[in-house]
Amino acid sequence: MSKASHSSGSSAVAPLVNMPTDSVVIEPRSGWAALDLAELWRFRELAYYLAWRDVKVRYKQTVLGAAWAIIQPLMLMMVFTFLRTVMAGKGAESDWNKTYPYPVFLYAALLPWQFFSFCVAQSSQSLVGSANLISKIYFPRLLIPVATVGVGVLDFLVSSLILIGMMAYHKIMPDFQVLVLPIILLGLLLASIGIGTWLSALAVTYRDVRYVVPFLIQIWLFATPVLYQLDRVPEKWRHLYCLNPTAGLISSFRSCLFGDPLQWDCLAISLFSSMIVFICGSFYFRKVERRFADIV
Template identity: 40%
Template sequence: MKSKSSSLTREIIIKPKTGWQIINWKELKEYKDLIYFLVLRDVTSLYKQTVLGFSWAILRPFIKMVIFSVVFGGLAKIPSDGIPYPLFVYAGLVPWEYFSTSLTKSTGSLITGVGIYTKVYFPRLILPIVPCIAILVDFAIALSIVFILMLKYGFAISFTILYLPILILLMILFTAGLGIWLSALAIQYRDVTHGVQFLVQILMYAAPVIYPISWLPESYRIYLAIYPMYGVIEGFRAALLGQNAMPWDIIGMGAISAFVMLISGAYYFKRKERIFADVA
């Protein structure tokens, strides 16, 4: 057996820690292979033994689109900024589905991963982050359908699509930040796993998934802008469909709060990390 261990001999001090801890980003990088295989596990195992396989990634938002179009677009007559309601709602559902699925998985990640981190050491911060990467595959598949819908409704792709990566990054950062917070809470207080379903529901109606922001009074905008998915979803529509201008003010506000959420979440997680194996 050849020894190719890249890490240098280093000293590890094991002692009780109290208070706030520094986040060891370098260590996270050293575990990139583990992140890679955990993501691969999530991606490859998700649709194992299903007939439809990855079609589910399309079907889930698609079915919701049909339901929402009938209920909110057809019956409730919610406006959609002149965009055909199915296309309007689907463009919002693509980032929304990513957010809700990743957040639920991320919240439960320490509970489902208990068999691993009570047996082996690795930076536990990896666990809530993994679903946020793995669900990107579903997200990408669902996103590709937007272009087919755009073709159907006669929408051309404009240069604003180049803004999409910024919005996707914001979406990932916020999801991971909230997921990290909730996972650390859920491992001690299991109520969080039950409550997160309602949280997701509330957050969906708080975000402009089924309605346009123009439908809300102007004065609400500034408050809702704190919630990053608000800017992400509206931004997605602007970038893809090019009907409205990019709402940079809302996106900027959202970016700040996503960043605060991620950093505070990571520090809270590190502070709680030492008790995970004891309380799990």
């Protein structure tokens, strides 16, 4: 095939105007890239199937199946309650000024915490685990870490049944504040996707991430008001503290379920920082994703 023989119709460089929608220009990219939401939308079914695969695989060949979603936070609740009563001794009782028992208080925070930590842990390893897909076929890479959230959402839904049960048993009724819950969950979703995508992109180049993540999550648990109340953080530090997205979100999650007064300023700061985390995470991902296939 010689180029000259059919050069009559088209010039050497194809015109970029009037490009049909289904044509693709492959060019070097550099610097920051847009998120290309249109393309993500076009591939939404693949995102669904990747999440569906993870859900299916997770529950195949496990005896207890979905029960694992409940067992983990339940065990943690029991361990931490035990630690509190045994290790902390007498003083622990006196500073408990709530009308509901400590285990319920704990579980209400462990639930969103488990969701967050599970999503971060899973998505940070997702790209490396999908090396074969990345090097053999094209699709928006962002779908891989995002799709891992599917299992986290399912686990969250299953384990919240226990919470509802516990709340019913102790006759705890949420008040109007419960209407804020969807916003809190959205914030939590953004934060876990943001951090997960960022870590997953880092893990492609630096396999060390695999060892850092469990450690990071452990520290993060103590930097989040799960075992304690947000009030325990000195007032002057509280805003700074809520730059940690999980701090304001998880404490607000608990407050709005139990009808404790919501700390709106803390919630706002955490929502804001989870948005920042999400934006930074996904743009960083887009910036480095073109190298994935070459180095994964």
